[in-house]
Amino acid sequence: MIHFSQAEIDGLIQEDLPLHDETTRAIGMPDVPGTLSYLARQPGVVAGVAPCAQMARSLGLVVHSLVPDGEPVAAGQAVLQVQGRSHALHVLWRQGMNLIEHLSGIASATAAMLRDARALQSNVQLAATRKAFPGARRLQQYAVLCGGGMVHRAGLSESLLVFAQHRHFMPDTALADLVRQARRASPEKFLLVEVVNAADALAAVRAGADGVQIDKMAPAALTPLVAELRALRPGQHLTVNAAGGIRQDNVAAYAATGADVLVTSHLYTAAAADYAAVMAPLA
DSSP: OOOOOHHHHHHHHHHHOSSOOHHHHHTTOOOOEEEEEEEESSOEEOOSHHHHHHHHHHTTOEEEEEOOTTOEEOTTOEEEEEEEEHHHHHHHHHHHHHHHHHHHHHHHHHHHHHHHHHTTOTTOEEEEOSOSOTTOHHHHHHHHHHTTOEESOSSTTTSEEEOHHHHHTOTTSOHHHHHHHHHHHOTTSOEEEEESSHHHHHHHHHHTOSEEEEESOOHHHHHHHHHHHHHHSTTSOOEEEEESSOOTTTHHHHHTTTOSEEEESGGGGOOOOOEEEEEEEOO
């Protein structure tokens, strides 16, 4: 699972605490021992508890119990309980809630889409793209992992993915030549080519690409193309990705095409889960 550095955790705290808590200062709230609990108001898959617990410990709070990220939760279930000074509890309160609600929403949506997809194809993978909110990508991709999905491509340095946008700047170079050039230059990297039609998909596979990512093709057209592509490499592994417009309402149809990976950014638009935060002073 993704490791969040102390610098990242401090950044989350400082985002909501650029100087100090003006309200607790202004009303003279005593800094006394208390507790803070986060409880699910609806069933789903929890995410964000681990970084929230890191924030709590960084603020000098003691984490008493938590539900591991990626676990299913029921309505009314507590996922994190912390104890410490009331001023620190108020610093954690809202930012911790933001983490748990938004990340749990993504994790729950991922689990739901994956459930529907695997009802049609048990081995299909659901992968989240790089099309995350800038500055929040690691957190959002963490939530996808908690929901059972995978990260399609963590960044530009990870693998080779030839897009049409690359080809626009090399109009005189055939797709097969681009594949061969990329293979020579980075023989240890996985090589994927994004295409929008059958002719380019077949050309990329014939040229030796490890896989193709077929963008915005309807399931009815994609199903025979997947079979045709696999026939080019009988007995050999070939990764076929479906991408573009894959959502909860059509994920089953795309899974039924036989594609290995369903690539989507839809997960990042999931509604935040509903959680409650309960604070009280210790008697």
